[in-house]
Amino acid sequence: xxAWLPQGASDVTRITDDHAIREALAELTDGQPPMPPGRxxxxxxxxxxxxxxxxxxxxSSVLAVAGLVTGLSRLPTSTGPxxxxxxxxxxxxxxxxxxxxxxxxxxxAGWVYTTGYETGSPNWSAAAVTHVVRLFHPVWYVGQTIxxxxxxxxxxxxxxxxxxxxxxxxxxxxxxMPGHAAWDASTIPWVMNSRPAPRxxxxxxxxxxxxxxxxxxxxxxxGDNWIVVLTSPAVQRISWYGPTxxxxxxxxxxxxxxxxxxxxxxxxxxMLRIPGNPGESIPVGIPGAPDIPALAAPPALxxxxxxxxxxxxxxxxxxTDVDSSLAPSRQPAAFIADCYNAASxxxxxxxxxxxxxPLRISVNGHALPAVECTSGQQMLMVPHSYQSHKLVIQIxxxxxxxxxxxxxxxx
Amino acid sequence: xxxxxxxxxxxxxxxxxxALTGDWALAEDLLQTALASTYPRWxxxxxxxxxxxxxxxxxxxxxxxxxxxxxxxxxxxxxxDGTGPDTYAAADHRHALRSALAKLPPRxxxxxxxxxxxxxxxxxxxxxxxxxxxxxKSQAAKALAALRQQAVLEPYRNRxxxxxxxxxxxxx
Numbered sequence: 307x308x309a310w311l312p313q314g315a316s317d318v319t320r321i322t323d324d325h326a327i328r329e330a331l332a333e334l335t336d337g338q339p340p341m342p343p344g345r346x347x348x349x350x351x352x353x354x355x356x357x358x359x360x361x362x363x364x365x366s367s368v369l370a371v372a373g374l375v376t377g378l379s380r381l382p383t384s385t386g387p388x389x390x391x392x393x394x395x396x397x398x399x400x401x402x403x404x405x406x407x408x409x410x411x412x413x414x415a416g417w418v419y420t421t422g423y424e425t426g427s428p429n430w431s432a433a434a435v436t437h438v439v440r441l442f443h444p445v446w447y448v449g450q451t452i453x454x455x456x457x458x459x460x461x462x463x464x465x466x467x468x469x470x471x472x473x474x475x476x477x478x479x480x481x482x483m484p485g486h487a488a489w490d491a492s493t494i495p496w497v498m499n500s501r502p503a504p505r506x507x508x509x510x511x512x513x514x515x516x517x518x519x520x521x522x523x524x525x526x527x528x529g530d531n532w533i534v535v536l537t538s539p540a541v542q543r544i545s546w547y548g549p550t551x552x553x554x555x556x557x558x559x560x561x562x563x564x565x566x567x568x569x570x571x572x573x574x575x576x577m578l579r580i581p582g583n584p585g586e587s588i589p590v591g592i593p594g595a596p597d598i599p600a601l602a603a604p605p606a607l608x609x610x611x612x613x614x615x616x617x618x619x620x621x622x623x624x625x626t627d628v629d630s631s632l633a634p635s636r637q638p639a640a641f642i643a644d645c646y647n648a649a650s651x652x653x654x655x656x657x658x659x660x661x662x663x664p665l666r667i668s669v670n671g672h673a674l675p676a677v678e679c680t681s682g683q684q685m686l687m688v689p690h691s692y693q694s695h696k697l698v699i700q701i702x703x704x705x706x707x708x709x710x711x712x713x714x715x716x717x
Numbered sequence: 718x719x720x721x722x723x724x725x726x727x728x729x730x731x732x733x734x735x736a737l738t739g740d741w742a743l744a745e746d747l748l749q750t751a752l753a754s755t756y757p758r759w760x761x762x763x764x765x766x767x768x769x770x771x772x773x774x775x776x777x778x779x780x781x782x783x784x785x786x787x788x789x790x791x792x793x794x795x796x797x798d799g800t801g802p803d804t805y806a807a808a809d810h811r812h813a814l815r816s817a818l819a820k821l822p823p824r825x826x827x828x829x830x831x832x833x834x835x836x837x838x839x840x841x842x843x844x845x846x847x848x849x850x851x852x853x854k855s856q857a858a859k860a861l862a863a864l865r866q867q868a869v870l871e872p873y874r875n876r877x878x879x880x881x882x883x884x885x886x887x888x889x
Contacts, residue, residue: 323861324833330814331834333873335732373810618760 321452387566393470393505394445394463397539400564401449405458411435413460414444416496417473421466442466448536452566453521455479459534459566460496461515463503470503474517474534501595510604513580514536516590518599521568526603531599533590535565546590548576551602571602574648575706585611594646598623601708604644607683613642618712623705626698639688641667645679645709665709666702670694679707687716721757723752726768733772736830738780739815750789751775772835778829810872817869824848825860832857 374649401410415438448461459476475498482495516535537544545559551571560565569576576599577587591597603620619625649662664676672692677684703709718751725746734744751774762770818826824846831842832853839857843850864870 312802323865323870326870327829327833327861327864328836329873330810331736331830334811334818335735335834621757711809 324447355481381543382682385709390441390445391465393503395447395466395472395503395538397447397536398563399446400536404451404455405449405460406483408432408435409458410444410446410449410460410462411439412482413449413458413475413477413496414439414442414462414464417464417475417498417500418442418466420498421500429626447515448534448564450566451479452519452532452534453530453568457519457521457532458482459517459519459532461517461534461536468502470505471500472503472515473498473500474513474597475499476517476519476534499592499595499597501592511538511540511557512593513541514544514578514579514588515592516597518576518590518597520600529600530568531576532566532568533576535578535590537563537565537580539563543581545579545581546576547579549573572599573602573646573650573708575599598705601646601706604646604708604710607642607644607710607712609642609714610685612716613640613712613714614716615712616716617714618710619699619701620710621701622703622708624700624702626700636688637717639693639713640716641674641686641688641711641713642683643667643677643686643709643711644683645703645707646679647679647704647707650679663704663707665707665711667711668702670696670698673702677709679709680699688713718765720754722767726771730768730771730775733830733835734779735777736818736834737776737827739819747775747779759813769841769845772831776831776846780823780827791870795865810869813867814869817864817867821860821863825856825863828853828856829860829864 348460350522412435415435418438442464446460447463448459451458457472457476457478457481461472461474463470463472465471475496477495477497499517514535514537516533519532519534520529521532522529533546535544535546543559544565545557546567547557547566548569549572550569551573575596576588576590579587589596590599601622607618609615643665645665647662662679664678666676667674667686669688669692672689674686674688677686699713701709701711730751731741731744731748734747735741738744738747748771749769752772755767755771759767818829821829827846828842831837831845832839837845839850839853843853848855848856861870
């Protein structure tokens with residue numbers, strides 16, 4: 307404060323500063339760009355993708371630990387020109403130029419960090435990414451935008467400590483294309499799936515590599531699932547079928563090397579079939595590492611009039627929820643639950659590895675009776691002795707089980 | 718409904734994000750991150766104060782970004798649109814204020830934004846940031862002193878005194 311101010315002026319100065327900073331901040335934040343269209347749908351999509359990343363990260367970290375133990379000594383140190391190496395699959399490079407090379411390099415670096423080959427907080431300078439790319443020597447098969455430029459799908463092969471690996475992944479274009487804010491290890495925007503790559507011409511040559519890409523649906527309320535399928539040059543034709551919400555189930559085929567198709571909302575896994583392998587259906591994903599589609603939500607629950615809902619959950623797979631704000635009630639408490647999975651999809655018996663088991667709910671570690679996903683909506687009473695000052699609700703199901711659960715009091 | 722909340726409060730929360738980050742693209746990213754984290758918990762959060770929850774996630778997320786991300790100045794190829802004789806002066810004021818805010822330590826900046834942009838009470842700011850009311854007071858005082866030292870509030874103070882709105886705002 308200026309020394310010449312008279313006594314009592316301090317309050318005036320403080321008020322003036324308070325008011326001035328309010329004016330300044332209001333003016334600074336004026337002239338806001340318009341809200342992006344479909345913000346709600348984008349948020350929902352991002353939440354679901356986050357869950358998929360969590361699942362993929364668990365799988366990848368297990369693989370990474372195993373690989374680091376067995377193959378660290380094979381880390382290549384050459385930084386020579388990026389020619390196609392002898393270990394790569396002799397598949398064509400089908401990139402269509404719609405994604406800048408810098409974004410594709412970032413995808414490789416993102417995979418390296420999500421798998422734990424590199425730890426710590428990455429430095430995403432161009433030089434650091436270039437170093438990682440040269441170290442892991444990616445061989446590209448697919449790199450392109452889909453869904454009118456909204457998403458990016460990639461398929462590539464790298465050589466790391468664990469030997470050659472096939473990688474398939476995707477992300478929203480808005481999260482990685484030039485002009486978007488930088489990202490770090492905690493917010494790596496790529497959803498990646500990988501497995502050991504077969505040796506060219508060797509045993510166990512994979513006939514295809516595929517992945518789901520979740521995109522915003524036309525309705526904006528639930529995510530569409532696209533599939534990206536890259537086939538081996540030896541494969542003449544591939545077909546796919548799956549339980550879609552719109553048409554129940556559908557089957558399509560193509561002779562293209564690269565299939566990119568929007569299947570809409572799904573109620574289960576999509577299976578691929580290659581003529582010449584009768585009876586063999588392959589789930590979408592890199593063979594040996596199935597991918598997970600985002601399932602449509604089950605129908606809304608129908609609660610009896612005596613049920614007063616406190617909280618409800620909609621999800622897929624496992625979820626643990628801790629909520630201390632749900633104080634135990636003197637009234638009886640109950641769950642209403644509904645779920646579906648491959649077992650519920652009448653007329654579509656896909657041999658999906660996603661499981662057909664029940665939905666299980668536990669309260670503070672106490673298991674309630676299992677909810678069979680073929681039995682429709684069920685109500686489970688919660689014994690009062692299961693409750694305490696804190697309510698921990700754990701919902702367990704297979705990754706390919708979609709469920710809706712409501713908790714409330716009865717009476 | 719979560720969708721109604723996003724439609725109704727999205728703009729205001731994005732302004733809050735901009736006040737924190739000083740960058741519209743980052744503000745949008747910050748808001749999306751917070752909303753994506755809020756969405757799965759909506760059925761519980763909506764019973765209390767969902768906006769406070771989102772604000773808390775935004776300030777915590779931004780704080781972590783501030784520690785990790787590159788924060789250099791972003792060059793702009795476009796000059797601001799001009800509609801009057803004071804446009805350049807106003808743009809200069811905003812630029813100076815944005816720069817001064819960017820130089821504040823993250824906690825001080827968060828206190829300033831929550832206290833003076835979001836109009837939260839000192840107790841509410843303390844609760845949201847997980848600090849004491851005394852710390853809120855001291856951080857706010859330090860932040861205002863820093864802004865005062867850089868003279869970035871002068872244009873707004875002068876305007877306030879000139880147009881007589883001080884009395885209305887301050888109750889004097």
